[in-house]
Amino acid sequence: MIDENLIKEVDEAINNISTYDDLNDFRLKYLSKKGSITSLSSKMKELSNEEKREFGYCLNEFKNSVQSRLNAIKEKMDLEYLNKKLESEKIDITLPGTKITKGYIHPLNRVIEEVKEIFISMGYDVKSGPEVENDLYNFELLNIPKSHPARDMQDTFYINEEILLRSQTSPVQIRTMLENKDKTPIRIICPGKVYRRDNDDATHSHQFEQIEGLVVDKNISMADLKGTLEVAMNKLFGDGRKLRFRPSFFPFTEPSVEVDVSCFKCNGKGCNMCKKTGWIEILGAGMVHPNVLRNCGYDPDVYTGFAFGLGVERIAMLKYEINDIRDFYTNDLRFLSQFKYIEKSDDDASK
Numbered sequence: 001m002i003d004e005n006l007i008k009e010v011d012e013a014i015n016n017i018s019t020y021d022d023l024n025d026f027r028l029k030y031l032s033k034k035g036s037i038t039s040l041s042s043k044m045k046e047l048s049n050e051e052k053r054e055f056g057y058c059l060n061e062f063k064n065s066v067q068s069r070l071n072a073i074k075e076k077m078d079l080e081y082l083n084k085k086l087e088s089e090k091i092d093i094t095l096p097g098t099k100i101t102k103g104y105i106h107p108l109n110r111v112i113e114e115v116k117e118i119f120i121s122m123g124y125d126v127k128s129g130p131e132v133e134n135d136l137y138n139f140e141l142l143n144i145p146k147s148h149p150a151r152d153m154q155d156t157f158y159i160n161e162e163i164l165l166r167s168q169t170s171p172v173q174i175r176t177m178l179e180n181k182d183k184t185p186i187r188i189i190c191p192g193k194v195y196r197r198d199n200d201d202a203t204h205s206h207q208f209e210q211i212e213g214l215v216v217d218k219n220i221s222m223a224d225l226k227g228t229l230e231v232a233m234n235k236l237f238g239d240g241r242k243l244r245f246r247p248s249f250f251p252f253t254e255p256s257v258e259v260d261v262s263c264f265k266c267n268g269k270g271c272n273m274c275k276k277t278g279w280i281e282i283l284g285a286g287m288v289h290p291n292v293l294r295n296c297g298y299d300p301d302v303y304t305g306f307a308f309g310l311g312v313e314r315i316a317m318l319k320y321e322i323n324d325i326r327d328f329y330t331n332d333l334r335f336l337s338q339f340k341y342i343e344k345s346d347d348d349a350s351k
């Protein structure tokens with residue numbers, strides 16, 4: 001009852017299906033609303049009831065057989081597509097992997113972290129300030145006016161008359177006191193980069209790291225400074241360290257001292273590290289100058305304070321026996337990777 005030619009044509013068309021596009025084209029041509037198979041049902045109305053039943057039956061059979069062949073083709077194509085995809089995404093887990101090497105904490109950051117931890121455990125806050133600084137904060141308010149000879153101690157990079165690259169971390173003291181108005185206590189340390197017009201050599205770098213410390217409150221004395229530094233230096237360089245204060249000069253402290261630590265290599269007997277003196281110069285410190293307190297809104301008759309400044313490179317050079325400051329900045333992996341073996345407390349980061 002169904003046109004033989006159409007059956008043949010459909011059969012051939014199904015046999016020629018090899019892609020998803022072919023499949024869609026076939027559906028469109030034969031099975032869509034106006035497709036040649038679908039439109040066969042319009043014949044119904046011309047038929048008698050008897051014929052209708054028979055034709056309907058044949059048409060259904062035909063449609064079902066076409067549909068089930070299409071389903072089989074689609075299933076096969078889906079499987080092929082999946083297999084191809086799996087094949088292309090296959091990972092050979094027996095191949096050796098690419099080894100990822102972990103970095104190590106830079107020796108300067110190790111020292112900064114260690115010093116931070118020591119002072120945080122004593123209740124200090126960690127502060128930072130801008131590296132591009134005003135002359136006012138870097139010098140003037142620290143009791144170093146424009147013509148003061150102390151400016152020669154720090155050969156500074158100026159951007160213009162008033163703006164410079166900070167030559168010390170001491171301006172963070174000023175910023176903190178100004179921020180706090182006259183509130184106390186202030187207990188801060190400020191690690192950060194500083195810049196000076198030095199020619200780079202084994203012991204000088206035009207950029208280096210300092211850590212500044214500042215405490216301001218009522219009744220702060222030189223004894224507090226000494227006690228604090230004694231605790232810190234014993235933690236940093238190992239138990240049994242003694243401190244020695246030598247008179248010195250900084251414009252922002254009065255009195256000012258240079259602080260030496262008994263040599264942690266020879267325990268004070270005298271060796272190459274301490275140049276046979278038994279002492280190693282570690283930092284500058286002193287009692288905050290009344291002018292500095294006053295400049296920042298603190299009445300020096302009511303408040304006192306101590307301050308200190310240490311060079312991170314110097315400490316790292318001593319601790320790890322490094323004799324060229326430039327090694328910190330040339331990023332030679334042979335140098336840097338040695339620090340993975342140092343100190344148990346950092347093990348996690350250096351594994």
Ligand code: DAH
Pocket residue numbers: 167168169170212213250253283284285286307308309310
């Ligand atoms: N700012 C000083 C420098 O760079 C270091 C220093 C010395 C800081 C004594 C201080 C201090 O706070 O009290 O040479």
